[in-house]
Amino acid sequence: MSDTYTRIYAVVRRIPAGRVSTYGEVARRAGLSGYARQVGYALHALDEDADVPWQRVVNARGEVSLPADAGLDSLQRQMLEAEGICFDARGRLDLKQYGWDSPPGLGKKR
DNA sequence: ACTCAGGCGCTAC
DNA sequence: AGTAGCGCCTGAG
Numbered sequence: 001m002s003d004t005y006t007r008i009y010a011v012v013r014r015i016p017a018g019r020v021s022t023y024g025e026v027a028r029r030a031g032l033s034g035y036a037r038q039v040g041y042a043l044h045a046l047d048e049d050a051d052v053p054w055q056r057v058v059n060a061r062g063e064v065s066l067p068a069d070a071g072l073d074s075l076q077r078q079m080l081e082a083e084g085i086c087f088d089a090r091g092r093l094d095l096k097q098y099g100w101d102s103p104p105g106l107g108k109k110r
Numbered sequence: 111a112c113t114c115a116g117g118c119g120c121t122a123c
Numbered sequence: 124a125g126t127a128g129c130g131c132c133t134g135a136g
Contacts, residue, residue: 004119024132027118038119040130045121057130065130072130 004032008042015056018083020093021100022060040065055079063092 007030023036043054055076059065066073
């Protein structure tokens with residue numbers, strides 16, 4: 001396992017429950033600014049046993065970008081809803097409200 | 111609101 | 124060993 005993945009996992013593990021972060025933000029926090037794509041790969045190669053909340057990582061649009069054929073998209077959505085995160089009609093969540101660095105209390109307007 | 115191009119490293123054939 | 128595509132981002136048109 002490369003050191004890059006280790007850093008990514010470390011950052012994802014620090015995401016508090018009930019909140020989400022984006023690939024780019026995770027990469028930036030890991031000191032890997034610009035490696036957003038690698039974050040997705042790191043999470044994909046992640047084991048089920050690993051205590052890494054990969055479900056709390058979504059794309060910049062605030063939507064789950066996992067392939068539907070794998071069924072992981074519904075799984076992620078389910079787990080996030082279990083943490084108190086609500087999706088809108090389009091299947092997207094509000095990063096202004098649930099975003100990691102985004103201060104709570106927002107969510108009006110988008 | 112959308113498309114296009116550039117960038118970064120990894121996986122899969 | 125080379126090529127193509129990816130759980131993407133960002134900025135510009």
